[in-house]
Amino acid sequence: MKKVALSVLLMIGLAVANEANTTAPAAEANATAAKATEAAAAPAAGGADLEKGKALYAKCAGCHGKDGKMKALGASNPIAGWDPAKTVEALKGYKAGTLNVHGKGMIMKTQANMSEEDMKAVAAYIQSLGK
Helix, strand or coil: CCCHHHHHHHHHHHHHHHCCCCCCCHHHHHHHHHHHHHHCCCCCCCCCHHHHHHHHCCCHHHHHHCCCCCHHCCCCCCCCCCCCCHHHHHHHHHHHHHCCCHHHHHHHHHHHHCCCCHHHHHHHHHHCCCC
């Protein structure tokens, strides 16, 4: 992700330099740079922000492992690569207290206490762990 951001920033710099060397007005150069900046800041994975998901996943790593490939508390299946919809559905169930897989419902209820936007970000990050 950092490499992509750096590449985009480099492209922005080149685009701005190129625009400054042409007869195009400064406003057009600024609009081009703004569009490139927006593209760099746009969330990945269908609207979910992977960097945010990675930060939120930090509290999950203790049980699921840094790479999501650990059996949480020796009971659950690894979650790396899970489909985001499956992850969000599970997190919603834990948050509501209606899901209790392997008897870990109460532990997961506290962990899943997050907004749907955060759930989607974590889910996108978990999917990326399977790659």
